[in-house]
Amino acid sequence: KRLILIGPPGSGKGTQSPIIKDEYCLCHLATGDMLRAAVAAKTPLGVKAKEAMDNGGLVSDDLVVGIIDEAVKKPSCQKGFILDGFPRTVVQAQKLDQMLEKQGTKIDTVLNFSIDDAILEERITGRWIHPSSGRSYHTKFAPPKVAGVDDVTGEPLIQRKDDTAAVLKSRLEAFHKQTEPVIDYYSKKKIVVELQAEKPPKEVAEEIQKVLSS
Ligand code: AP5
Numbered sequence: 732k733r734l735i736l737i738g739p740p741g742s743g744k745g746t747q748s749p750i751i752k753d754e755y756c757l758c759h760l761a762t763g764d765m766l767r768a769a770v771a772a773k774t775p776l777g778v779k780a781k782e783a784m785d786n787g788g789l790v791s792d793d794l795v796v797g798i799i800d801e802a803v804k805k806p807s808c809q810k811g812f813i814l815d816g817f818p819r820t821v822v823q824a825q826k827l828d829q830m831l832e833k834q835g836t837k838i839d840t841v842l843n844f845s846i847d848d849a850i851l852e853e854r855i856t857g858r859w860i861h862p863s864s865g866r867s868y869h870t871k872f873a874p875p876k877v878a879g880v881d882d883v884t885g886e887p888l889i890q891r892k893d894d895t896a897a898v899l900k901s902r903l904e905a906f907h908k909q910t911e912p913v914i915d916y917y918s919k920k921k922i923v924v925e926l927q928a929e930k931p932p933k934e935v936a937e938e939i940q941k942v943l944s945s
Pocket residue numbers: 738739740741742743744745746747762763764766783784785787788789790791792795815816817818819820823854855857858859867868869870872873893902928929930931932933935
């Protein structure tokens with residue numbers, strides 16, 4: 732399967748991705764995770780992306796389309812993939828369609844993580860992540876076994892630089908202005924399924940199971 736997960740910051744895309752990935756053996760392509768790794772490693776891509784990310788704006792279409800273009804060609808992604816955080820603009824969606832057309836494939840389903848903005852600040856400000864795996868925790872909703880430490884590796888957890896109430900405002904603005912039109916783009920193709928993303932993680936996972944097995 733080839734899936735897209737769309738939703739505002741904190742809607743649960745990164746939380747649900749590993750569950751879908753394990754079940755269907757798909758590759759998980761999260762542009763946010765890839766960009767954060769590039770910023771941390773100070774690669775040319777990371778240097779270009781850093782300012783927009785710190786301010787909660789979008790990185791340029793050319794940069795992110797380049798990353799995805801490389802990734803979807805990888806042998807490990809031929810069986811299918813989960814796109815988490817991409818496409819975020821209509822231009823990115825059009826470029827993606829062109830890429831897949833060349834490979835003779837297409838997107839099967841777009842999961843729309845629908846949730847009220849008001850819930851997101853608590854989710855974002857309470858999040859702790861394990862940078863190298865992308866695993867995320869929440870002080871209240873999904874606490875690690877030991878505070879500040881990853882359950883699997885025992886390595887320290889960190890908070891994302893853009894996970895403040897102030898930067899969240901800009902990220903939400905970018906979502907409503909630039910990414911919501913992407914949902915309309917795929918709605919016209921009749922491949923969007925809406926999820927009630929304010930429900931507990933387990934219930935969201937069950938909803939996704941139902942959609943993907945039908
Ligand atoms: P990105 O990393 O994609 O961030 P985002 O879209 O803002 O999404 P988040 O990762 O914040 O949210 P999520 O939905 O994954 O939430 P999670 O599951 O962790 O992008 C970051 C930046 O990179 C962008 O701002 C931009 O600058 C740049 N960028 C990336 N892609 C780009 C692109 N295509 N084009 C241009 N620029 C791009 O959950 C959040 C918290 O809530 C966690 O603590 C979790 O434990 C908890 N939680 C999850 N689900 C539930 C639940 N059901 N109930 C209670 N708590 C829950």
